[in-house]
Amino acid sequence: DAKTTQPTSMDCAEGRAANLPCNHSTISGNEYVYWYRQIHSQGPQYIIHGLKNNETNEMASLIITEDRKSSTLILPHATLRDTAVYYCIVPGGGSYGGSQGNLIFGKGTKLSVKP
Amino acid sequence: KAGVTQTPRYLIKTRGQQVTLSCSPISGHRSVSWYQQTPGQGLQFLFEYFSETQRNKGNFPGRFSGRQFSNSRSEMNVSTLELGDSALYLCASSLGASGATGELFFGEGSRLTVL
Numbered sequence: 001d002a003k004t005t006q007p008t009s010m011d012c013a014e015g016r017a018a019n020l021p022c023n024h025s026t027i028s029g030n031e032y033v034y035w036y037r038q039i040h041s042q043g044p045q046y047i048i049h050g051l052k053n054n055e056t057n058e059m060a061s062l063i064i065t066e067d068r069k070s071s072t073l074i075l076p077h078a079t080l081r082d083t084a085v086y087y088c089i090v091p092g093g094g095s096y097g098g099s100q101g102n103l104i105f106g107k108g109t110k111l112s113v114k115p
Numbered sequence: 116k117a118g119v120t121q122t123p124r125y126l127i128k129t130r131g132q133q134v135t136l137s138c139s140p141i142s143g144h145r146s147v148s149w150y151q152q153t154p155g156q157g158l159q160f161l162f163e164y165f166s167e168t169q170r171n172k173g174n175f176p177g178r179f180s181g182r183q184f185s186n187s188r189s190e191m192n193v194s195t196l197e198l199g200d201s202a203l204y205l206c207a208s209s210l211g212a213s214g215a216t217g218e219l220f221f222g223e224g225s226r227l228t229v230l
Contacts, residue, residue: 034218043119043205043221044158087158101148101163101209102171103219108157 003027003090009110012082018075020109022088025069033064034091034103035073037084044087044105047073078113085110117141119208119222127228133194136225140187140208146170147189148219149181152203161204164189193227201229 005023012018024033035047048055048062050071055062061074075082087108120139128134140147149161160173164183181191187208193200203226207219 036219043207043223044219046218046220049218101146101165101207101219102160102173103148103158104160105150105158 003104004033004088004106006086006088006106006109008107009112011112011114012075012078014080014113014115015077018078018082018111018113020073020075020086020088020111021070022073023070024088024090027068027090029068031090033062033071034089035060035062036087036089036103036105037082038087038108039081039084047086078111080113080115083111083113119206119220121204121206121222121225123225124223125226125228127230128196129230130196130198132196133192134196134227135190135192136204136206136227138189138191138206138208138222140189140206141220144208144210144220145187146209147183147187148207148209149189149191150205150207151175152205152224153199153201158205161191196229198229201227203227 003024032049032051034049036044038044047059048057050062050064064071085108087105089103122137146165148163150158152158161175162169162181163171167183178194183189203224205221205224207221209219
């Protein structure tokens with residue numbers, strides 16, 4: 001089972017910031033949080049990942065709470081092309097203890113960016 | 116550099132047949148993972164290969180198998196196809212070093228329809 005819970009859907013106005021929450025209350029101290037998104041009919045796309053500190057790249061920012069039990073993905077200026085399903089993932093275990101190839105995708109959050 | 120390439124992109128089979136799907140990872144990537152995506156179950160991990168060895172396996176029947184070649188290319192095979200095997204099959208590649216925290220790069224998928 002997925003180690004994360006996310007809202008089923010969210011709406012965001014074009015040009016505004018989209019803030020997507022994720023709860024991962026059972027995360028272990030050395031487990032990373034990954035975010036991917038999937039635009040309709042395409043393969044998932046990596047967005048960002050983090051451990052403890054906040055992270056930022058050209059696509060988004062990731063804010064992780066101090067207790068690491070939740071995080072928020074921020075798309076600073078959402079566009080129509082950001083409409084997608086966003087997945088918050090804590091990698092599964094496996095024989096290699098967190099093999100990065102074994103991701104447990106939950107239902108994700110369907111983000112709709114509206115004009 | 117070229118992304119992850121999956122072939123064929125679309126295929127139609129009948130029940131009882133078998134199918135082989137191919138995945139060419141990004142140059143330099145040694146890990147290949149396979150996922151099945153259906154509307155009902157979402158994205159589910161099938162297996163992961165690293166340096167020609169299966170490193171992790173999801174909860175799928177033995178009809179689903181895979182292999183990886185010395186050039187890191189991978190194939191997956193589904194035998195005795197069932198209607199429920201109709202799905203989008205996604206391949207993802209990564210550098211694959213144990214304990215690494217890098218992202219997965221997904222291909223566009225192979226859409227299998229079983230009639």
